Amino acid sequence: MSVKVSNLSKVYGTQRAVDDISFEVNKGEVLGFLGPNGAGKSTTMKILTCFIPQTTGSAIVCGFDTTSEPLEVTKKIGYLPENNPLYTDMYVREYLEFAAGLHKLGAITASRINKMIEITGLGVESKKKIGQLSKGYRQRVGLAQAMLHDPEVLILDEPTSGLDPNQIVEIRSLIKQLGKDKIVIFSSHIMQEVQAVADRVIIINKGKIVADDSTANLQNMVGNETVITVEFKEQVNRNIFSSIPSLKSVEQTKDGKWSFVSDGDKDIREDIFKFATQKGLTILQINKAEHSMEDVFKELTNK
Amino acid sequence: MFAIFRKEVRQFFGSLIGYISIIVFLLVLGLFIWIFPDTNVLDFGYASLDSLFSIAPYIFIFLIPAITMRSFADEINTGTIELLSTRPVTELQIILGKYFASLLLVLVTILPTFIYFYTVYRLASPIGNVDVGGILGSYFGLFFLGAVFVAIGIFSSSVTSNQIIAFILGVFLCFIIYMGFDYISQFGVFIGKNDYLVESLGLNSHYNSMSKGVIDSRDVIYFLSVISLFILLTRTALSSRRW
8 A cells, every 4th residue: 555656747837736746655655745826736636636737757546546446546545625615505414425426325325424423523514515614524524425435545635724723733643643544645835734643744946846854854954053042130341242152153143143153063052051041140041943844845945 | 315316406496597497498489389480380381390300409508508507506605515524425426416306407498398299299180190109209308318418518617607608608518518419420431431330329310219209228228328428427526626
């Protein structure tokens, strides 16, 4: 059970929406697709779900090719499209029954629908028409239909868009839980989200993969220097800092704090502290800046 | 396919679309058959339903594209076509599901006119002195005509995301295939040479031939071919959206 993409390209006219990307995801992995708007995330997902054909390359889902065996592929996949299109004039349950019918669930239809309504917390809302639901609940309906047939691969295009913070937390933990025995590929342009949910991140920019690594490794990627922010009670002159060992540069930020930069991941907080006591300075605050996914993202996509 | 069929039928009868089309069809026909002076059976003096079968196609030209205009246009517009296409169903199954649902609605619209048939049957002197064979043949003809219009309507709906455009295109194509070929055959270049051939490309000649009460295999094959043609065109239109 795996999703294998090799040398996949999609060309719209003269624009290369997806440009020669390759990756492989295995069971139990949660893969986050990160990239600025128009990077090719959704296009890749549409190819994987057999909605649009690729120009060149191949995509294999659980051993089936998306172009030659779409019926087999779509059986294995649960898909939440971008913008979550739904039939607004159908009732929630009616819609889920329709989706179950398309997957020919037969006798287990009712029990699966009940389970989905429970997992996604649709509860009382399940008696309403989809058009009457708020955006967050519609998103849950979209998730419910994607998971209804218990697919081996879940492809979620921006699953948390439009949700309130509590719902986001719920959906994230749901994705994490599902990722244990499935393949989950989800896209997002929110860095924290990918950081919180995914084991592995693929960053796409202008149709190309610019990074493919575990979340932890990526965070270290940009870490070729360490920044420490310090706030002193006293007014200090820049020149006195020259005696701190292994300091690369120092600068005063706008709010009167000082930021010390050192090479590599060397932590010089101790040195700064010792230096301050020597000089009789009072440290009010000392912080080591963590490299966030945001930095990685900015660095990789702004080239 | 059955899931899509059921969803579409529910959409017709869960909303007003189904009921409105049945009522409008019966009402307009009723007016022509019983009330309007030039066409009504009572003044005419003969127990026949000819006026029903000559007017019904014109109502269908407007009514059927209105029934089918949303079938694909709406799905394309709201993006739900993506939900359908990424399920384990083929495009043909999606099209046929929608096709048969609309066809069912057309059939349900035609069926109540049997009341008119029965009335005329009772009014005849002596009772029952009507051309039953001719009327039944006409009913078959009308059903096949409706079936062709549904295929055209579904096709026009699949080429656009705008329901209004789908409707106008549907009306235009239905008109051309129903009457257009008759008029084209009147052109000087065809008269006396190919006028019969050109005329038989249109629906009208086959419809008229069925209303004589003879179900000719050539007519049936003609209707089925036109339906298949438009269903295949729909499939091409849908797949071309993905390129």
